Amino acid sequence: MKSLKIILLLNIILIGCVYTYADSSTLPAVLVPPSVRRGYPLKTLILMSDSVSNILIELLHGGSVLFKTHAFPAGTTKNKHIWIGLLGIPSYLEPGAYSIRIIGEGGARELRYRRTVNVINVRYNHEKISLNTSLTELRNRKDPLVKEQTKELIKILFNFDKNALFNTGVFFKPVEGRMSARFGDRRLYSYADNRTAHSIHNGIDFAVPVGTPVHACGDGRVVFADNRVITGKSVIIEHLPEVYSIYYHLSKIDVRKDELVKRGKIIGESGVSGLATGPHLHWEVRVSGVAVDPEIFLKNKIIDKSLILSNILEQ
Ligand SMILES: [Zn+2]
Structure with a gap:
């Protein structure tokens, strides 16, 4: 009983x-x-x-x-x-x-x-994105560095550290601004040479001017803070075991790898670096390596650990 x-x-x-x-x-x-x-x-x-x-x-x-x-x-x-x-x-x-x-x-x-x-x-929504010659070149570049950076990203996002218990609360919106692309959008890229390619949008895009302060969505540890070919200046924060938030296309990074950050801390400024058709912040949440809808975490706590413990202690 x-x-x-x-x-x-x-x-x-x-x-x-x-x-x-x-x-x-x-x-x-x-x-x-x-x-x-x-x-x-x-x-x-x-x-x-x-x-x-x-x-x-x-x-x-x-x-x-x-x-x-x-x-x-x-x-x-x-x-x-x-x-x-x-x-x-x-x-x-x-x-x-x-x-x-x-x-x-x-x-x-x-x-x-x-x-x-x-x-x-x-x-999910469907959208068409036209890429100019330089963005077409960037997206199709057979650069060993891009391959290496993808491998590195996968290694980070699939890293399970059972002691990484930083954040269990409701996430903080990293910027205030109009949402210009939603999670799960089915995208059709139209290249400058008329070829096309399909992709799925893994995060939310906020259309904000270059230089807008970007906040950490929750307590965590910075596991990546560097420039990447496709995603530009990028930051990744670990919040729980295999739960990560990602910030792409920044113009400035204000945190270092292994730094512990608090929810709401400014981690950099938004920009248009990497493969971006205009200034915006791409914000993404990964759970067990899989991109999930970040909006869920703005409404509900991931886990209410204190409530779990206090309820059990009451028994
Ligand atoms: Zn995006």
Whole structure:
């Protein structure tokens, strides 16, 4: 009964979703929402009575693992271990039924859990972007440096550090300004030589003048602050294990790699550096390496850790 009470209280913690659980009377208990929108993070909560060293969360379709992440420990109280998993669901994933598999390793009791999760459709805008000769050249450049920088970016965004617990609150809007492109926009690039290419917009663009102060959207650690060929002067901040915010096309960077920043701190100024057709800030949020809609985080806390702990302590 006590466990059921805890579970019911935990249902209100992971905001915006209705959760079901594997077993209400004994631990481990696993909470996974029955559905998730594409372009959103799937939030999972696991309550363990004994410690484990590793919890793997996988999204499967037709027996194949499509995406995966790890859960991270979010506190221990009254001999109960709380683990949270955040799995980014790509905006391009076909809506339909998928499986979530959770495997805990290194504990006295084995944790194995599986359930169906429905990925719900979200409709995205379509837009056409014409690139002039120099931007066409930049986007198609076969530069080894671009390849190297892409590899470096992937390495950063897929780095899982279970101790990176900096931010769990509502994000701060990095600039005030008109949104000129939304997350998930389906883009058709029209090149100067009349060729075309498709792409998906992974963030939000704010049309702001060059020199507009850009704020960190949450507490975190700067994991990248440098110039890149395509994205110009760029900053990446780690907020939680495998949760990163990204700021592109800056004119000035005011932070250094490994610097700890507070929510709202000015990290640089917006600009038009790299592949940009006009002055704007590109703001992006990655969860388990996958781009998700940053607007979600302006409305809801990613995790309310203090609420989780205080509710459990009340039992
Ligand atoms: Zn953009």
